[in-house]
Amino acid sequence: xxxxxxxxxxxxxxxxxxxxxxxxxxxxxxxxxxxxxxxxxxxxxxxxxxxxxxxxxxxxxxxxxxxxxxxxxxxxxxxxxxxxxxxxxxxxxxxxxxxxxxxxxxxxxxxxxxxxxxxxxxxxxxxxxxxxxxxxxxxxxxxxxxxxxxxxx
Amino acid sequence: xxxxxxxxxxxxxxxxxxxxxxxxxxxxxxxxxxxxxxxxxxxxxxxxxxxxxxxxxxxxxxxxxxxxxxxxxxxxxxxxxxxxxxxxxxxxxxxxxxxxxxxxxxxxxxxxxxxxxxxxxxxxxxxxxxxxxxxxxxxxxxxxxxxxxxxxxxxxxx
Numbered sequence: 301x302x303x304x305x306x307x308x309x310x311x312x313x314x315x316x317x318x319x320x321x322x323x324x325x326x327x328x329x330x331x332x333x334x335x336x337x338x339x340x341x342x343x344x345x346x347x348x349x350x351x352x353x354x355x356x357x358x359x360x361x362x363x364x365x366x367x368x369x370x371x372x373x374x375x376x377x378x379x380x381x382x383x384x385x386x387x388x389x390x391x392x393x394x395x396x397x398x399x400x401x402x403x404x405x406x407x408x409x410x411x412x413x414x415x416x417x418x419x420x421x422x423x424x425x426x427x428x429x430x431x432x433x434x435x436x437x438x439x440x441x442x443x444x445x446x447x448x449x450x451x452x453x
Numbered sequence: 454x455x456x457x458x459x460x461x462x463x464x465x466x467x468x469x470x471x472x473x474x475x476x477x478x479x480x481x482x483x484x485x486x487x488x489x490x491x492x493x494x495x496x497x498x499x500x501x502x503x504x505x506x507x508x509x510x511x512x513x514x515x516x517x518x519x520x521x522x523x524x525x526x527x528x529x530x531x532x533x534x535x536x537x538x539x540x541x542x543x544x545x546x547x548x549x550x551x552x553x554x555x556x557x558x559x560x561x562x563x564x565x566x567x568x569x570x571x572x573x574x575x576x577x578x579x580x581x582x583x584x585x586x587x588x589x590x591x592x593x594x595x596x597x598x599x600x601x602x603x604x605x606x607x608x609x610x611x
Contacts, residue, residue: 305518354564354604382564382601386608394605396564400575431563438569 338450344408345443352398352434362424368415374405554603567601
């Protein structure tokens, strides 16, 4: 009986201790400075017209939340791309878009703009990984991607 | 105090008469036989009176232990199930897909599957029933969107 009471008591103490730790961990985050910034994603398909793309965007360092997504600068990709709504408020997202029309961008073009909320002083380090870029026939084409910080609206 | 003690020492010791001592000894020293039934009855009555006092304490003790155990279990369950979400880092996408969204059949679902179906839909070629991704009986842009959403799903990408 006393052993059971002891075990229960230890369990309660452990739970309270863990909860207290998590509360302490949350405190700095709640007090940390918050700012917003925009990140532009460019894709360069060289001479090949770009008809479809898919890539993954994430923050490798720093603490961010993705709060908004815009389409690209070319009319073919002006509409917001496909993304998982669950990715909003997280630090990682997969983006994709395509256009079956004839008027397609070639060379370097901005394909998306992310609006992110940055928590804390540290500057986040963003990474982008190209999954696929395709021509109008749906064939994979080589492309490069770059990031640039823009001004938030 | 000292004077009182000295007075007590000086007093002669009182002794009862020998006959009185013998009579009192005969009166109270004699053994009175107690029947076994009386003994048993006394024991039963004693048990009846004493047992109810112990039982509530026992019940209370178990009730306290049960409540404490329940509280501990509840706290642990809340902590384990409802704890704050841990940050997750990007990981490589799984190429394991079995599903009909893999339109081009290359083993993974990406935007090229949606793009290929979109081209089929827009070119008005023969559309196969198996391309009806959402099961509404027609193959159209909604099926293309379904493939595209599957391609960008974080669940599949983790």
